[in-house]
Amino acid sequence: EEKSTRSNNIVCDNGSGYLKIGYSGDSFPLFTLQAIVGRPLLRSGEKIDGGELKDIMVCDETTDYRSLLELSYPLKEGIVNNWDDMELVWDYAFQKKLKLGSLSDKNVLLTEAACNPKKNRIKMAEVMFEKFGYAGIKFAVQALLSLFCEGLNTGLVMDSGDGVSHTIPVSDGYVLGDYVKRLNVAGSHVTAYLGKLLQVSGYAFNSTSDYELIRHMKENACYVSYDINRDRKLARDTCVVNMEYKLPDKKKVIIGRERFEAPECLFNPMLVDIEKPGIPEMIFDTIIASPLDSRAELYSNIVLSGG
The missing domain is CATH 3.30.420.40 (ATPase, nucleotide binding domain)
Incomplete structure (x- = not known):
């Protein structure tokens, strides 16, 4: 331009x-x-x-x-x-x-x-x-803009931000609004759950400024496990997953299984007391509910967005 x-x-x-x-x-x-x-x-x-x-x-x-x-x-x-x-x-x-x-x-x-x-x-x-x-x-x-960025007009967008996650089916550039699903679990819930797990491990985080500290910890240390049982065994039997994190006051926090347990609330919302299906079920349920003639393309074009 x-x-x-x-x-x-x-x-x-x-x-x-x-x-x-x-x-x-x-x-x-x-x-x-x-x-x-x-x-x-x-x-x-x-x-x-x-x-x-x-x-x-x-x-x-x-x-x-x-x-x-x-x-x-x-x-x-x-x-x-x-x-x-x-x-x-x-x-x-x-x-x-x-x-x-x-x-x-x-x-x-x-x-x-x-x-x-x-x-x-x-x-x-x-x-x-x-x-x-x-x-x-x-x-x-x-979500529509995210799909367009990938050069697609039809697809399913899994959009997860800080406060809310959505699965949004799009056909020929139009959001199929009747089939959008919403889950009030996203990045901020992962942060809060990480804080809870750290408290269980003996660390005390309480104020809103501590929340920002935990958010930073999440962004630098957490990951989604490909095999949760394997990682749990590694965390139990070894120090492989342990990571040292320095706080602003120079104290150190050792984060172990919390690194992969915190994001699990996206897949099992019951961990944060929300009785809703997790992200994989949301994606499947959205596609199955969508018009039959668009399902194949939705399965083929799943775009993850947010952040």
């Missing part, structure tokens, strides 16, 4: 954990930001190690001060639950990061989860037009 056109078309991918933002036509987002807002537990304005706590800290402003902040996540399970904080996150992305200035001549593509409630979409449009002043807005289902 021409530079002027490129700079007028913004892409904003809204996730429960991360917000990704950049320009239409680029292969990758310019910024990936944690969708997070922090407010100080101490008095604002207090200087800490050369920095300063502000009344409100947004996205990567919170990184160095998380132990001193009460953290909130304005978007949960794909739906905005705190509009004031969500506006702070968007404003930070548009103005502090992209430095867009006036938005009256710009358009924005907003991604949304499958089956996003209509009232959520209407409110989002209202905020973009009235608060930020965009000239135009388009909504697109995240």
Whole structure:
């Protein structure tokens, strides 16, 4: 695209954990930001190690001060639950990061989860037009965009983000909405379950800042086991799966079987007290429920997305 056109078309991918933002036509987002807002537990304005706590800290402003902040996540399970904080996150992305200035001549593509409630979409449009002043807005289902990126018009997208997982069948570029399945187990549940497993092992993690620490631990140490019984035997009989993780205070945590046990809640949601089928059953059930003439292509084109 021409530079002027490129700079007028913004892409904003809204996730429960991360917000990704950049320009239409680029292969990758310019910024990936944690969708997070922090407010100080101490008095604002207090200087800490050369920095300063502000009344409100947004996205990567919170990184160095998380132990001193009460953290909130304005978007949960794909739906905005705190509009004031969500506006702070968007404003930070548009103005502090992209430095867009006036938005009256710009358009924005907003991604949304499958089956996003209509009232959520209407409110989002209202905020973009009235608060930020965009000239135009388009909504697109995240899973559909993921499929298009693979050069496919028909397929099944397994989309698992931070707050919610969906199986979304797509035929000839259209989401088959009647057959979409949703599971309220995703990345944040893996993080919470990892924290629970670590507590059982004798480590104490409690505050919201500890949650961010556990998330980092998950992203660097956890993996999905190909053979859970084999890995459990290895963890029981050897130290092969053990990994040393350094905490910010220089203490060390040894993570063993927790590395592969935590992600198991995606396949067995009962581990986090949710009585729903896991991801493999969701994929199968979605395809079986879909129109007969599209099933073969759905089986052939399964795309994993999220993050």
